[in-house]
Amino acid sequence: MAALEIHNVRKEFGSERVLKDVSISIDSGEFLILVGPSGCGKSTLMNAIAGLEPVTAGNIYIDGEDVTWRTPADRDIAMVFQSYALYPSMTVRQNISFGLEMRKVPKPEREAAVERVADLLQITHLLDRKPAQLSGGQRQRVAMGRALAREPKVYLFDEPLSNLDAKLRVDMRTEIKKLHQRLGTTIVYVTHDQVEAMTLADCIAVMRDGHILQLGTPDEVYNNPVDMFVAGFMGSPSMNFIRATLEDGNGGYQLRITTPEEADLVLPWPEARIGAGMAERLNQPVILGLRPEHFSEEDERLTSQAEGTLLSANVAVVEPTGADILLRLPLGEQEVTARVGPKCAVAAGERLALRVDMGRAILFDAETEQRIA
Incomplete structure (x- = not known):
């Protein structure tokens, strides 16, 4: 687990400024959700934290260390994507252990990690299947298992539930909540769904046009919004x-x-x-x-x-x-x-x-x- 600090991060694509001096600080073990409409910059900020997008200016600290210019592999983070990104030719067991194998983790430790996360996510009976034999929810659990096997400092979730149907989204949302409560991990989670934000987060950052409009607890952003955009965006039906x-x-x-x-x-x-x-x-x-x-x-x-x-x-x-x-x-x-x-x-x-x-x-x-x- 690690604290995450983002200091005045700016990201420009040519003449377009996508992130405008964004600053966020969360404690170790907190669940931060970046929420906002499409195009607000939340996925770009997530990619900057992961090291997939270099920032134009500003600094990113994980566990007190400046990782602004480190490669993704050197940041000790794990990411769960919207598209699952599973290897179709590998079994569930192989998908989960692949990252550990690339890091040259000894085989006994890899096998123990696979068993641990499979039991945690209740997918032990799926370990010998391939992704094509799994439902959408099962694939998402495998993608989460691959990240959890790593035990990194920070977990990054980029709209992981957007491809699931409504009921499955609710079920998976509950599973992610339970997972965080059991493990106490530091999580940054991107979504455009304010219901996900309200139910999962310890801290919500509401974004618009590359700015952080409000950073606070779900109760704060819901009951004490700073402006009409935050008030209208949070809540269903809206204010x-x-x-x-x-x-x-x-x-x-x-x-x-x-x-x-x-x-x-x-x-x-x-x-x-x-x-x-x-x-x-x-x-x-x-x-x-x-x-x-x-x-x-x-x-x-x-x-x-x-x-x-x-x-x-x-x-x-x-x-x-x-x-x-x-x-x-x-x-x-x-x-x-x-x-x-x-x-x-x-x-x-x-x-x-x-x-x-x-x-x-x-x-x-x-x-x-x-x-x-």
Whole structure:
């Protein structure tokens, strides 16, 4: 295991700058996930850590040693690729042990390593098969086994589950989580799937256009996003963004949401959530961020005890998911998504009373899209 430090790494392809002074530091044994949309630079950063792409500027340290200009073989890392990259003519046993053989590891040690990882990944019964005889999930386990047999300082996973079907992705995600918990290895994992990021990571780096927008725990990037991009990218369904005007209301602040047909909707902003600089934005447009779970179905029996601000709207679409129900409904000039319980008995076209938890709402600047409060 080893700590990983990335200091002001820049990567240019001709005149195009793909990585823009990226800096990340994680402790030994942490699970870092690089997440972002296609083309944001996450795979390029992974290749730079692996030594597959030379950096234009900056430094990369593994276990305190500067490996910026070392070859991949000299960095003591192991990589699991999206494409599995197994040798089709070799058995599973030979695929796992091949890297050790190239490093001239004695045969008894190679055999012991193969048995160890095969037992860990539950693929002992597959050791004498060839890749063509394996399912996608089994091939991915073999690719992981080949990396684990090495026991390097850092493991690199480059979108390893993207070729699997939905159920298998969930199963393999769980296996990777268990694996990390058992071994305590340092892992850097690239994905564009924010669900993978939220479920697997100790630390998430959200990337966009070659920059790290936010680096933090899953809880931090989900509940305290620094801007609208992070807020919208993390979470499924994504956060609702509602145009509003910040006003002075009875000694505090309130948000006025213009509705095209009815009276404007006014939502009080919690006093405990008043941020510095909000006074400067009075009577100016802002963006209110509410996640689907910040809405809850109103229960008349609990009206006197329930927290939050009451609103009602006509439901446009009802989407049952089994565990809960997603409702699409107009709020102001936008349509928002609310997540309610599976027993919510409402049909499209009906009016529903909901409470919105303003204590968990987030406010963004309408121009810069940066978080205000």
